[in-house]
Amino acid sequence: MELGYWKIRGRAQSIRLLLEYTAERYSETFYQCGPAPDYDKSGWLQVKESMGLDFPNLPYLIHDGNRLTQTNAILRYIGRRHDMVGKTEEDHMRLDLLDNQLMDFRNGFSRLCYSADFEKLRPEYIKTALVTIGRFSKFLGEKDWLVGEKPTVVDFLFYELLDCHRILEASLLKTFDNLVRYVKRFEDLPRIKAYMASDRFMRAPLNNTIATFGSE
Structure with missing residues (x-):
């Protein structure tokens, strides 16, 4: 590939x-x-x-x-x-929902990062993101993964967005214990852990050179 x-x-x-x-x-x-x-x-x-x-x-x-x-x-x-796209019709509905909801979340984050008014917009964005993350926390509940009993494609979108948001503001995840556990669970997946420890893993930059935040 x-x-x-x-x-x-x-x-x-x-x-x-x-x-x-x-x-x-x-x-x-x-x-x-x-x-x-x-x-x-x-x-x-x-x-x-x-x-x-x-x-x-x-x-x-x-x-x-x-x-x-x-x-x-x-x-x-x-x-x-x-075999990471769900099995049942309920799985497929949840995956479709999450695909779109997470892309909305990503688009909002990108608009903030690439805005010339980043510092002005950041406080209000943090408040909105806290509400959005809270909804994802409620959706996850006590499950290990977003859909089913093993990771599906949406978990990879979700983890990356959570990681970007804790880089933006470290306190954003701290009030959601299930998301803190989720992030650790994802990072402890053996192949993910090995990748993150390798020199191939890209920690930065989050965004392109034109971005106000995350281009370092």
């Missing part, structure tokens, strides 16, 4: 985590966004329309003649290969 994305965590980090967890063999093609003031993206733009992608975008995944874009579509593709 070939995964293509900017040389940041961003929307590809959950995919990387899933590839590692499933022990898929993969390579990465990194694209660089230049520094201010131009933020040059020519490395990607020069090849964007010539890669045979139906809807050219990053991240992309190329495998066995299949060419996919969109984070959730890529996660589902990998997940289906490893």
